Amino acid sequence: MSAVDLLKHAVAEHQAVIAALEPLLPKVAAVAEAMRTCLANGGKILLFGNGGSAADSQHIAAEIVGRYKKERRGLPAIALTTDTSILTSVGNDYGFDFIFSRQVEALCTPADLVVGFSTSGNSRNVVLGIEKAREIGAVTVGMTGGNGGKLAALCDHTLIMPTSDTPRIQEAHILVGHSLCDLIEAD
Ligand SMILES: O=C(CO)[C@@H](O)[C@H](O)[C@H](O)[C@H](O)COP(=O)(O)O
Numbered sequence: 001m002s003a004v005d006l007l008k009h010a011v012a013e014h015q016a017v018i019a020a021l022e023p024l025l026p027k028v029a030a031v032a033e034a035m036r037t038c039l040a041n042g043g044k045i046l047l048f049g050n051g052g053s054a055a056d057s058q059h060i061a062a063e064i065v066g067r068y069k070k071e072r073r074g075l076p077a078i079a080l081t082t083d084t085s086i087l088t089s090v091g092n093d094y095g096f097d098f099i100f101s102r103q104v105e106a107l108c109t110p111a112d113l114v115v116g117f118s119t120s121g122n123s124r125n126v127v128l129g130i131e132k133a134r135e136i137g138a139v140t141v142g143m144t145g146g147n148g149g150k151l152a153a154l155c156d157h158t159l160i161m162p163t164s165d166t167p168r169i170q171e172a173h174i175l176v177g178h179s180l181c182d183l184i185e186a187d
């Protein structure tokens, strides 16, 4: 395949996934409402995931703490993917599976909303982080794809992107993530 054909293929796949998001939009709106309620009641938003999903967690946390499009007060959100001392000590002392659940245990309250990004829905550290958030009584949101994996059965809200292709799922996640920020900022 030529480079241009490969790019055309990626664009076509991307467009098909984005077009197929329509039926998911009421669920996205419900997550936005849960986020607005959480923030209005003094809660915070915690986010985590691996690899590209770690980057997505940081990206969305930055939009919430800083701003997406609108001038407004800073709102509380923390990506649990950024502190290398915590990630290495918990990873080293307890295991990589616990890098998010330990931070959820330390930081999460019942007023909070916790977002786990996993394209497979099965990454053990993400699943354990969501389980810990449930135990605490926070609202849980799974951002996933394919069949939703283990997250689908665990979360209060699961947003399953309509593809099993990891990069295409991630691209849809960021569109949904930006849209959530837009709705958080709406009057
Ligand atoms: O960005 C990509 C692939 O597009 C990778 O870094 C990807 O995020 C990593 O392989 C993750 O470990 C995949 O985990 P998950 O999405 O299944 O939870």
Ligand SMILES: [Zn+2]
Pocket (backbone or CB within 6 Å): 052, 166, 167, 170
């Ligand atoms: Zn990626």
